[in-house]
Amino acid sequence: DAGVTQSPTHLIKTRGQQVTLRCSPKSGHDTVSWYQQALGQGPQFIFQYYEEEERQRGNFPDRFSGHQFPNYSSELNVNALLLGDSALYLCASSFLGQNSPLHFGNGTRLTVT
Amino acid sequence: QQQVKQSPQSLIVQKGGISIINCAYENTAFDYFPWYQQFPGKGPALLIAIRPDVSEKKEGRFTISFNKSAKQFSLHIMDSQPGDSATYFCAALRTSGSARQLTFGSGTQLTVLP
Numbered sequence: 001d002a003g004v005t006q007s008p009t010h011l012i013k014t015r016g017q018q019v020t021l022r023c024s025p026k027s028g029h030d031t032v033s034w035y036q037q038a039l040g041q042g043p044q045f046i047f048q049y050y051e052e053e054e055r056q057r058g059n060f061p062d063r064f065s066g067h068q069f070p071n072y073s074s075e076l077n078v079n080a081l082l083l084g085d086s087a088l089y090l091c092a093s094s095f096l097g098q099n100s101p102l103h104f105g106n107g108t109r110l111t112v113t
Numbered sequence: 114q115q116q117v118k119q120s121p122q123s124l125i126v127q128k129g130g131i132s133i134i135n136c137a138y139e140n141t142a143f144d145y146f147p148w149y150q151q152f153p154g155k156g157p158a159l160l161i162a163i164r165p166d167v168s169e170k171k172e173g174r175f176t177i178s179f180n181k182s183a184k185q186f187s188l189h190i191m192d193s194q195p196g197d198s199a200t201y202f203c204a205a206l207r208t209s210g211s212a213r214q215l216t217f218g219s220g221t222q223l224t225v226l227p
Contacts, residue, residue, distance in 0.1 A: 004156075022142055031213060042119075042202050042217035056212035085208065090156050092215070098208055099145045099164060104156035 002027060004105035006091050012111045021076040022107045025093030031055075032074040033102065034066060035090040043090055050053055052097060056070050071090045078110075116140075117205050119218025126225050132190040133223045136203035139184065143216075148177065148188050151199035151200045151220075160201075161188070193225045 005024045013019050025032050031050040035043035045058035049068035063079045072093075078085055088109050091100040118137045126132045136146075145164060149157035163170045163177045163186065170177045176189040190197055203218040 031211075033213065035215075040220075042219050043215075045216065048213050050211045050213075053186070056209075058214070085175050094213065096211060096213075099162075101145075101147055101159050101162055102206070102213075103159060104149075106154070106156040112204050 004091055006011035006089075006105040006108050008108060009085070009106070010109045010111075012113060015081055015083060015112055017081050018077065018079045019110060021078075021079060021110070023074045023076070023091030023093075023105060025072050025074070026103050029103070030072055031094055031096050032068055032072065032092075032099055033042065034076045034091045034106075036060070037088040037090055037107070039087075041067050046076070053072075055060055055082050081112045083112050086110060088113075092106075117154075117203060117216050117218045119203050123220060123222045124224070126193045126223065128193065128195060130193050132193045132197070132223055132225070133187060134201055134223075135175060135185065135187045136218050137183075137185045138205050138216075139224070140205070140207065140216075141184070142209075145206040146179065146186050147204050147206065147215075148175075149202045149204060149217075151202065156210065160175050160221050165222055172180050176212055182183070190223075195225045198225050199225055202207060209212075 017039040036044040037043040048056040088107040090107045094100045124213045148160045156187035173190045
């Protein structure tokens, strides 16, 4: 049973460019969340998707957007990249039921130069 | 009110010793408290979790103690092993309808000496 898978594993972009990161949730999971983890810090919540709609959003600018597809997979898009966007981007999935733990992928390491 | 405070920032323990990591939260709307273990280059892996109506939960060498009135919870790792050396994050989940938001502590880097 595959866990949460993310692609690509590493990515290098130039300031001002746009990037798309992809996530496939753990089998059977129906909600997907995205987190940004800067070096040496805890993950910060970006947003959460359920039934193809954004349900909750953290304190991130509109440059960060996402999408969830009918098969529950998800994309994270970041426009107008800044140097400060360099981080590990983590996708997490879970069942929507209460107390359902979030399972994380290994992330995409984004470097903005 | 979304903050979760974690201490210590780093911890060094001898093999066989007990590792203790503490967390405190402010928002009483949190309703689930997981702990994650993260190795370099990997995503956080769920270790153990507790509901706020339970005061203690034990799974193998890992125990969560939860004090709802003090809004504090802690992770105890018994018989710590070098393979436990990793970064540990406490977290708090807030659910509201179909919305889910996990707030993490700042992490504790644990080193277990052989």
